[in-house]
Amino acid sequence: MKPFEYERADDVAGAVATLERDPDAKYLAGGTNLVDLMRLRVETPSRLVDVNRLDLGGIVVEADGAVRIGAAVRNSDLAADPVIRERYPVLSRALLSAASGQLRNMASVGGNLLQRTRCVYFMDSSKPCNKREPGSGCPAIVGVSRELAILGASEHCIATHPGDMAVALTALDAIVHFETAAGPDSLPMSGFHRLPGDDPSRDTNLPPGALITSVEVPPLSFGGRSTYRKARDRRSYAFALASVAAALDVEDGIIRDLRIAVGAVSHKPWRATVAEELLRGSPATPDRFEAAIRAELDIARPTEQNAFKIPLVTRLVVGVLDELAHP
Template sequence: MREFGYERAFDVSGAVALIGSDPDARFLGGGTNLVDLMKTGVERPALLVDVRELPLDRIELDRDGGLRIGATVTNSDLAAHPDVRRHYPALAQAVLAGASGQLRNMATVGGNLLQRTRCGYFTEISRPCNRRSPGSGCPAVGGKHRNHAILGASEHCIATHPSDMAVALAAFDAVISYETADGPGELPIDGFYPPVGDTPHIETALPPGALITGVTLPPAPVAARSRYRKVRERASFAFAIGSIAGALDVEDGVVREVRLALGAVASMPWRARAAERVLVGGPASAEAFAAAADAELAAAEALPDNAYKVTLMRNLIVAVLTELTEEVSR
């Protein structure tokens, strides 16, 4: 591990200034991803700026029903908060599915959004990886890719984004706030993670040196009837091989509103807009849910060892929407 400096920031402007003074500096929240990558040599910061003491640890419900979540809120506090559980249950479920209690106690909302792929080629610095070393190649395409992307990938990278929390945030149109030396800014989550294309090393649309300060969830009454389902290769805490955040509003057997986001299928949380368009205004039936899933997955480009994900995700979409329909009818 490279020798590094350490500074603790107590205000947002001070934290941003510290990062701006050193291009090799990194913000440190819970460290549950960054420190692991430092141990393997993927990350080699010269300076860590600890942001855990910043006044960004509150969760507040707006008068209009939206939710504001500070960047240093821990995953444990997010999952346990009564307003999150009441108004956005899929978000609470996603966070609880994401890691053990010990990790949730350390990990922060801002850090969760910025966690990097768990592709084995990315974390093994002796191997080429376009995400880590642009232009070096993507050995996963012809190598081990069982857990890799089937949507939105390219020949340059087929890694998936590991966050469970971000999948639920994508379903509910989260907006991410940040601070730079030039002032504050915002990014909708559907623009936060750029398409992988031929620049997989550009993992977010954040400006250089930006500090995430919070996440806002706009009012979404449909989110109160939502759930998160995660499939993994073992029952203990592990990264998803497929997941879904879904919310559904049905009246007289007709879908009035639906939100769907998929996880572990792309380099970003994948908002299933094609499926949503098929469903709205149509019947809330297993046949309609299957047709919507097929519409979304028509764009899938699977490789030999991850083709199972197409069937897996189709079944997940149908199952979760069916469960939500039954819940609404009770």
């Protein structure tokens, strides 16, 4: 591990000012990803600014019905929150499918959004990786790519966002609030993570030095009829091969509205807008579900190793929507 400075931030403005002065510094929240990456020399921050003492906790229902989740709320607490469980079971289930109990007790909402890909090349600093070392190449494209992207990848990077929580938040149209030296700002989940393009070193559109302060989940009338399913190589403590976050509003067998986001298929949680559009107003039947997700996956460009994700996502989406259609 490269030596680094450590300091504890007393307030948000001070933390942001520190990163403004020292662009190689990083915020430390739960540390469940960053500290691992420092040990592996994937991340070599000059300084860690510990934000755990900042007042960024709390889960609050606002006047308009939105739920505001503090950036420092631990994944375990968010998953167990009665409001979340009742209004957005998809979010609670996504959180509980992730990592292990110990990691969920440490991991924060803000940090979880920023977790980095688990591509084996990114994690191994003895190997090329355009995300870790721009211009060094992407061995995954012809190498070990079974878990990597099938949608929106580029010739420079086929990494995936590995998380679960962000997939649910994407389905829920959540908004990420953050603070920079210029003041408070926000990004919708749909624009928070980005595709790799020709600059895979950037995972998100968050401005440099920004500190996530909260995540706002807008009200969703049919949010109670939502769920998350994750396919993985073992029953616990494994990243997704593919996951589906979905919510469905059905009346008399006809879909009034719905949300579908797919995880572990792209550099960002993949909102299935094509499928949603096809299904809105259509009968809630398995053949319609299947046709819609097939249309969504038309643009998929898998490698030989991850081509299985196309039938996997197809079957998962059909199964999840059918489950929501027949509660």
